[in-house]
Amino acid sequence: MNEPFPSEPRLSELVERAFDYRGYVTVLRSDGSEMIGYLYDRGPAHVDLLDETATRRTRLSRDEIVDIRFTGDDPVRKSQEIWERRKGSLEPRDSPAHGEWAGSRPVLLAVALEQELQHVARALGLRRHRASARGRLQGSDIVALAVGVGGSARVVSDEEPRVVVSCGFCGALDPTLEAGDLVLATSVRAPGSEAVRAPDALLAQAHRALSGLPFYEGEVLGTSAVAATPDDKRALGASGALAVDMETHSLALAANKAGIPWLSVRAVLDPQGVTLPRFAREPRKSYLTAALRHALSSPRGAMEIARLASAARRAGASLEEAIRRLWKVLA
Amino acid sequence: MSIPAAQMAAVAKYVLEQRLAGREKYPLVLMLEPLFRCNLSCTGCGKIQYPVSILKKDLSVEDCLRASEECEAPVVSIAGGEPLLHPQISAIAQGLVERGRFVYLCTNALLLERKLDEFRPDKHLSFSVHMDGPREEHDLAVCREGVYEVAVNAIRAALDRGFRVTTNTTLFEGADPERMRRFFDDMMGLGVEGMMISPGYSYEKAPDQEHFLRRERSHKLFSRMLTNPKRSWRFNQSPFFLQFLMGKRDFDCTPWGNPTYNVFGWQRPCYLLQDGYARTFRELMEETDWSKYGRKSGNPRCQDCMVHCGFEPSAVRATFASPRSLTESALAMVTGRL
Numbered sequence: 329m330n331e332p333f334p335s336e337p338r339l340s341e342l343v344e345r346a347f348d349y350r351g352y353v354t355v356l357r358s359d360g361s362e363m364i365g366y367l368y369d370r371g372p373a374h375v376d377l378l379d380e381t382a383t384r385r386t387r388l389s390r391d392e393i394v395d396i397r398f399t400g401d402d403p404v405r406k407s408q409e410i411w412e413r414r415k416g417s418l419e420p421r422d423s424p425a426h427g428e429w430a431g432s433r434p435v436l437l438a439v440a441l442e443q444e445l446q447h448v449a450r451a452l453g454l455r456r457h458r459a460s461a462r463g464r465l466q467g468s469d470i471v472a473l474a475v476g477v478g479g480s481a482r483v484v485s486d487e488e489p490r491v492v493v494s495c496g497f498c499g500a501l502d503p504t505l506e507a508g509d510l511v512l513a514t515s516v517r518a519p520g521s522e523a524v525r526a527p528d529a530l531l532a533q534a535h536r537a538l539s540g541l542p543f544y545e546g547e548v549l550g551t552s553a554v555a556a557t558p559d560d561k562r563a564l565g566a567s568g569a570l571a572v573d574m575e576t577h578s579l580a581l582a583a584n585k586a587g588i589p590w591l592s593v594r595a596v597l598d599p600q601g602v603t604l605p606r607f608a609r610e611p612r613k614s615y616l617t618a619a620l621r622h623a624l625s626s627p628r629g630a631m632e633i634a635r636l637a638s639a640a641r642r643a644g645a646s647l648e649e650a651i652r653r654l655w656k657v658l659a
Numbered sequence: 660m661s662i663p664a665a666q667m668a669a670v671a672k673y674v675l676e677q678r679l680a681g682r683e684k685y686p687l688v689l690m691l692e693p694l695f696r697c698n699l700s701c702t703g704c705g706k707i708q709y710p711v712s713i714l715k716k717d718l719s720v721e722d723c724l725r726a727s728e729e730c731e732a733p734v735v736s737i738a739g740g741e742p743l744l745h746p747q748i749s750a751i752a753q754g755l756v757e758r759g760r761f762v763y764l765c766t767n768a769l770l771l772e773r774k775l776d777e778f779r780p781d782k783h784l785s786f787s788v789h790m791d792g793p794r795e796e797h798d799l800a801v802c803r804e805g806v807y808e809v810a811v812n813a814i815r816a817a818l819d820r821g822f823r824v825t826t827n828t829t830l831f832e833g834a835d836p837e838r839m840r841r842f843f844d845d846m847m848g849l850g851v852e853g854m855m856i857s858p859g860y861s862y863e864k865a866p867d868q869e870h871f872l873r874r875e876r877s878h879k880l881f882s883r884m885l886t887n888p889k890r891s892w893r894f895n896q897s898p899f900f901l902q903f904l905m906g907k908r909d910f911d912c913t914p915w916g917n918p919t920y921n922v923f924g925w926q927r928p929c930y931l932l933q934d935g936y937a938r939t940f941r942e943l944m945e946e947t948d949w950s951k952y953g954r955k956s957g958n959p960r961c962q963d964c965m966v967h968c969g970f971e972p973s974a975v976r977a978t979f980a981s982p983r984s985l986t987e988s989a990l991a992m993v994t995g996r997l
Contacts, residue, residue, distance in 0.1 A: 347935075350708045350864060366713060368923045369935045376936075378923070382712040403708040404864045411702060411802075411866030418798060421805035425769045427698030429715075429744055455776065462776040464746060471773065487773065 333358070333394055342396045343370050352380060352400025358392045364399065424488050434462075434469035435658045436489035437651070438479065439496035440575050442614065445474040447644045448495060451651035466659040477611035478552065479575030481582035491530070491591065491658055492583040494576040495651065497643050498548065498594035499555050499604075501565035501572055505596050508642030510543035510650050511571040513592035516580045518550045519567070524580045527589045533657040534591055538650060546570035548592055550577025554611070556604040571596065574611075593650050595643035597636075605632050661853030661893030663823075665782060666734075666761045673733045674979050684915045684944060686732040687972045689760075690930045692921035693718040693751060694740040699767055701801045703831055703870065705862025707740065714740075716922045723751045726920040727760060729940040736763045736787070736917070738930075743770040749777035756783040763787040765827060767801065771813035775820055785823035785852065788814055792828060793842045800831070814849050824851045825895045829859045831870040836883035843892050853895030856881075856904070857967040860931045873963045878906030890995050896967065898991030899984075900974035904965060905997060908977070912953040912961060916972020918943060928952045930968040932960055 334342065346353045346367040355363045355377065365377030365386065375393070377386045426433055439445050442459055452470060454461035459474040471487055484492055498511060505511070512534055515523040535545065549569035555561050564572055576592040583590035598604055607618035623633040670687070677685040696714040697707050707714065718726075727735055735755050742748050743766050755762045765787045778784065791800035794807040817824050826846050830839070846854055858881075861871035872880065881904035894901060902908045912929075919926040924936035925943040929952070937943035953969075954961050978988040991997060 350710075352710055366710060371935075378713070380710075380712060382710075382716045382922075400710060403710060407700065407708050407864070408866045410700070414802070419803040421803070423803055425698060425773075425809075426744065427696075427700075427741075429696055429698065457776050460776060462773070464749075464777070467746065469746065 339390060339393060343367070343375055343390070343393075346375070346396045346398070349398055349402065350404045351398065351402045354397045354399040355388060355393055356395040356397070357388070358394055363388065366400075367396075422485070426488055433488055433490040434471045435491045435493065436483065436487050437470065437472040437493045437495055438475050438483055438575060438579055439472070440475065440477045440479060440573075441496070442474045443616075443640075444496040444644075444647070445472055447647045448472045448651055451648040452655060465655065468659040475575060475579075476613065477554075477574055479578050481578040484579065484582035484586055484588065489588060491589050492579055493654070493658065494573075494579045494590065494592040494594075495647060496573070496575070496594060497597035497640070497647070498571040498573040499561060500570070500596045500599045501549065501555075501561050501567075502544070502546075502570045503565075503600045505544065505570065506599055507596055507639035508542070508646045509596045510538065510541055510646050511548060511592075511594045511596065512538060512543055512545045513548040513576060513594070514545050516548045516550050516576045516592060517567070517569065518552075518577045519564070523547060524577065524584055526580070526591060530589045530591055530657075534593065534654055537653045537657045538593070541646070541649060541653070543593075543650070544570055548573060548576050548594065550574065554604065554609045556606075556609045558601050558603060561600045565600065591654070593647075593654060595647040595650070597639055597643045599639075602635075602639075605629070605636070608636075661825075661895050662897075663782065663852075669733050669759075669761065670975070671979075674975065678979065684949070686730050686916060686918045687975060688734040688736050688917045688968070689727055689730050689732040690917050690919040690968060691718075691723055691726060691735055691737050691751075692739050692919065693723055693737065693742060693745050693748070695922065696744055697739060697741040697767075698744060698769055699741070699801045699803060699806070702867040703800065703829065703859045703862070703865050705864035708864045713922065717745050717747070718920075718922055720747050720750045720754055723920075724754045724758065726925075726940070727755055727758060730918055730920075732760075732918070734761045734763070736765060738765045741767055741769070743774050749774075752778060752784055756781050759783070761785075763825065765789065767806065768810035768813040769806065771810075772816045775817060775822070778822070780821035780823070782823070785825050786814075786817055787825045787827045787855065788851075790826045790828055790842075790846065792830070792834060793838050793845070796834070796838070796842075800829075811849065814851060818850050825853050825855060826851055827855045827857075829857055830872065830877075830880065831859050832872050832876065833870060834880055836880060839884050840889075844889070847891050847893065853893040855895050855967065856884075856901075858904070858965050860964055860966045862931070871963070872965075874965060877904065877963075877965050881905045885997050888995055888997055892995070896971060897974045897978055898988050898997060899977050900967060900971045901997050902991075903970055903974060907997070908974075910970055910973035910977060911955050912964065912969035913972035913976060914949060914952045914969055915944060915947075916975075917968040931964065931966060 365379050369376040449456040449461040454463040461472040515525045517523040547569040549572045555572045622629045762784045767789045791797045797807040858872040858877045914929040919930045927935045
């Protein structure tokens with residue numbers, strides 16, 4: 329049986345209450361149907377509703393309304409309850425900067441050096457400003473940062489990303505890897521510690537995205553010092569790891585701790601049999617001046633730098649292609 | 660006073676054009692709310708109490724630019740919610756700047772430092788950073804520890820990068836005039852272009868209903884704060900509005916002066932009251948019964964309101980009302996005396 333129509337004063341009172349209410353209401357119509365929505369406006373002969381997805385607007389004639397029920401939660405009451413509960417106390421300093429709106433969290437791409445950041449910025453069409461490049465691509469915010477050799481895992485808590493990608497260059501521990509080959513980390517381990525595994529789902533997506541490129545999957549070793557000589561790299565390679573870098577381990581640990589999925593894709597700069605010049609063994613902010621000085625020091629130094637520059641070009645080109653392909657997954 | 664000359668000239672030209680065209684009602688500042696969601700839940704805010712799906716809704720860049728073209732106000736204040744949570748906020752700001760609007764992007768600055776790369780410094784763009792007083796008062800007002808410090812760091816970073824930065828301060832019952840004067844010193848010491856101040860509006864939906872200022876209390880507070888202003892202080896507001904806050908001048912509200920556009924449409928009648936929505940700016944201006952608003956109307960919701968969105972337009976109208984008032988305003992700007 330259909331509900332009786334309300335009197336005009338009763339209907340007016342209901343409409344005004346619903347207009348003042350900041351939650352969803354259910355409007356019962358004379359044909360027996362119901363409509364749920366947010367009543368955001370009203371006129372002498374109509375009410376305007378925004379549906380529950382906040383995308384569709386509907387204008388209903390007042391003549392067809394038989395009742396309005398206050399069925400949705402009341403955000404005003406909720407806000408007052410929260411305020412009463414925390415009266416006198418403040419949210420802690422480390423509350424997320426995005427508040428509850430995780431959907432707008434960025435993808436974080438962390439590299440060690442500004443030279444590596446250039447490749448990431450170029451691959452994604454970002455404008456670089458010193459050690460950072462930020463932007464938005466295909467509806468996703470991106471933040472790419474040069475965190476320095478050895479890296480700072482603080483960027484994970486500072487940026488609150490939804491995905492962490494450790495990228496840049498690495499040294500090969502496997503003798504079959506050449507300059508420019510890509511390494512997709514299935515796990516990362518510091519010498520003597522337990523492996524941190526990359527999340528399977530993201531890894532599988534990355535695997536598909538990189539197919540067709542010269543890439544290898546396996547464990548990456550995280551060290552606190554540069555593995556500069558073939559002997560160093562052979563010794564580290566005994567662990568079975570494919571490659572070595574100095575940032576992925578701390579970033580992966582920080583991401584795991586924060587419950588954020590992570591990925592590591594690295595391009596080989598120095599194959600296992602290559603000795604890095606002495607200046608490259610110390611962590612620096614930029615290697616440019618030191619490399620120039622080394623090149624000018626002797627003909628052999630010049631040759632070493634030329635070889636390294638050629639390897640860096642190949643590694644950079646591979647990295648750019650990998651980032652471009654991975655972005656389809658990350659976005 | 661610190662409103663840049665180019666902005667003052669643009670506003671003056673616009674006001675004179677309106678007067679020459681014989682327009683009685685015209686907007687000065689578009690209050691653009693491209694979203695309602697926020698990363699803070701401040702004690703005196705009644706703007707964010709909506710269902711989640713509405714909080715997640717964003718105005719598109721096109722919607723925002725269309726609204727600005729519809730209303731033609733020379734200044735756009737992007738408010739919210741927290742505008743920096745909008746995924747296309749830089750495109751919105753850039754689009755408005757390209758249309759010659761002077762944009763004040765209001766922000767609590769929690770995300771400002773990390774978003775700076777998305778913006779380009781421009782004389783038409785200013786970050787208006789929400790600062791409700793010294794560290795203790797600000798963190799208390801926004802209900803979170805450490806926000807003052809984050810905002811100060813973000814202001815420094817934005818200034819270093821060549822952006823215009825102003826502050827926007829809302830005052831509530833209990834504000835200490837002496838501490839506020841020291842706060843003004845601190846803000847000017849940071850190097851901000853200017854400061855904006857206003858009493859808070861008593862939003863019905865805000866959780867804390869005890870600390871909104873009533874009119875007489877507002878006069879006393881602002882009078883104690885602004886009497887003998889230091890020459891170093893710069894306010895991004897008209898002298899007449901500051902004198903109004905101090906009780907030296909009286910205006911009624913100009914509710915159409917700062918029209919508001921948000922995810923529901925053009926809000927009637929103003930930024931603070933929600934009596935419904937118009938689909939177009941023209942409908943807002945022509946079909947709203949403006950006689951129902953302002954102190955003289957007797958509307959109880961307007962009696963204690965002294966907020967800049969209603970009274971700054973009145974102050975600007977009063978400034979341009981006669982050569983004498985124009986001279987008085989110019990003198991106050993030059994001497995810094997209120």
